[in-house]
Amino acid sequence: MKKLPVARFLFLALLLPLSAAAGPLEAQLSAYASAAKAANPSFAGFSAARGKTLHTQSFTGGKADTPSCTSCHGKDPQAAGQTLTGKxxxxxxxxATPSRYADPAKVEKWFKRNCNEVLGRECTPQEKGDWLTYVQGQ
Incomplete structure (x- = not known):
């Protein structure tokens, strides 16, 4: 078997799109960034600080028994949470849970459900990206 010279290998590797090497979470964040930029041309990137605020802030638009993400997920993202029924x-x-965001369809399912319960509406792409950026750094 003929060996591929290192320089040629590196050149070919650079031709591969970066998204092909990115994992599901990075692809999800990239999609949210595109959607956020389309919704707001001045969008400049996601913020872990805004994500933390979203996680801890109380809202009045959703269900009364789940005014914030911390109602079920707790204040410490590295700790287990508990539903209102005790699950x-x-x-x-x-x-703490490396495979948690591996399935984009599940991520969207839970954002849709949880945002509607907490905020009383769907989260924006920027809110989703900010929150994922926050938990990614925890």
Whole structure:
């Protein structure tokens, strides 16, 4: 078998799109960034600080018994949470549950359900990206 010279290998590797090497979470964040930029041309990127605020802030538009993400997920993203019925919820921090965001369809399902319950509406792409950026760093 003929060996591929290192320089040629590196050149070919650079031709591959970066998204092909990116994982599901990075692809999801990239899609949210595109949608956020389309909705707001001045969008300049996601913010873990805004994501933390979204996670801890209380809202009045959703259900009264779930005014914030912390109602079920708790204040510490690395700790397990609990539903109102007592069912355990795995930690939302990527460091504690590495495979949690591997399925984009599940991520969207839970954003839709949880945002409607907490905020009383769907989250914007920027809110989703900010929140994922926050839990990614935890």
């Amino acid at each position: 355990a919820i795995k930690p939302v921090a990527l460091s």
